[in-house]
Amino acid sequence: MPDPSSLVIADLREEGQELDRLVGDLAPEEWTSPTPAKGWTVAHQIAHLEWTDQAALLALTDADGFARRIEEALAAPDDFVDQGAERGAALPPAELLARWRRARTGLDAALAAADGTARFPWFGPPMKAASMASARLMETWAHGQDVADALGVTRKPTSRLYHVARIGVRARDYAYAVRGLAAPAAEFRVELVSPDGTETWTYGPADAPQKVTGPALDFCLLVTQRAHRADLAVTAEGAEADHWLDIAQAFAGPAGDGRAPRV
Structure with a gap:
């Protein structure tokens, strides 16, 4: 029977790829389409996923780097999430897309290499790699729904x-x-x-x-x-x-x- 951890990591990979196909060929002006999240465009949604994927990668591979990320969050507890999305959304769409792809690739490799019994730091309680992959999948799917709604696309639900x-x-x-x-x-x-x-x-x-x-x-x-x-x-x-x-x-x-x- 396949390792459950490898299954959720593979499902996370597929969820990211599905959203990538949705935004990969968008015209620059389509990245500014408003989504149901107040004040957030398609670019904000992808920027948020890139920021959070990078944070998860740090948590898995660089404890000191993640500790600094926590300090940033504590310095602006009410809007640090929005700040990250704003910075990413200000980038040219091609650069933002490339950054998100690199973050996903790096996170995928780090999750696969992680000790399945270890717990890694997070903004809430520490999590095992499989739980982190599940959480990233949930967020990718949810923000992908915002993007789909903005673009008028109906996605086919999957077993993920x-x-x-x-x-x-x-x-x-x-x-x-x-x-x-x-x-x-x-x-x-x-x-x-x-x-x-x-x-x-x-x-x-x-x-x-x-x-x-x-x-x-x-x-x-x-x-x-x-x-x-x-x-x-x-x-x-x-x-x-x-x-x-x-x-x-x-x-x-x-x-x-x-x-x-x-x-």
């Missing part, structure tokens, strides 16, 4: 969403904590239909009274806050599960504003 969904489930308690709320003590049951309709991805006890069901794509859009709950076919059984769907987030950082309903 398994990693995004898993993070969304595992981050349940974080969504409460970041809002200063106490998380429910008991696990929820989550049942998601895979993108090809051939599987059901399940999490939590089968007999849990609090339950969430729906298409995996819709759940991933919900937990990455790329669509409003009202526009998605994700349903809850139980008051606690229902509340979670209103606040769920798979990403680290402050509680996001999410998206407005389409209607």
Whole structure:
């Protein structure tokens, strides 16, 4: 059986390649297209991914360099993410694209070479290489969705969403904590239909009274806050599960504003 770490690294590679195909042939003016993220263009989205991929590469290969990155973040806790995106978005599109490609290539190699049992520093708790790859995939997919929305492109969902969904489930308690709320003590049951309709991805006890069901794509859009709950076919059984769907987030950082309903 293949090493799970190698599988998620390969999936991250494929996720980056898919987004690369989406932006690789854009005209310079298309890089300035506004995305659903307020104030962010297509260039901002790719610049953010390049910045964060570089940070992950530092975490894996250069502890001192990553410590300096942490110091930069602490010096501007409210806008260091936006600052990184602004700097990258100001570059000529060809240079930004080349930088992102180099960052992805370097990160891919570092993840493959990393000790699978070691934990590496991050902006939150330290992570193993496989968890870092999953987190990078989640972000690449989510920001890729912003780019696709900006360009009017509908992407075909893939089995790689398994990693995004898993993070969304595992981050349940974080969504409460970041809002200063106490998380429910008991696990929820989550049942998601895979993108090809051939599987059901399940999490939590089968007999849990609090339950969430729906298409995996819709759940991933919900937990990455790329669509409003009202526009998605994700349903809850139980008051606690229902509340979670209103606040769920798979990403680290402050509680996001999410998206407005389409209607």
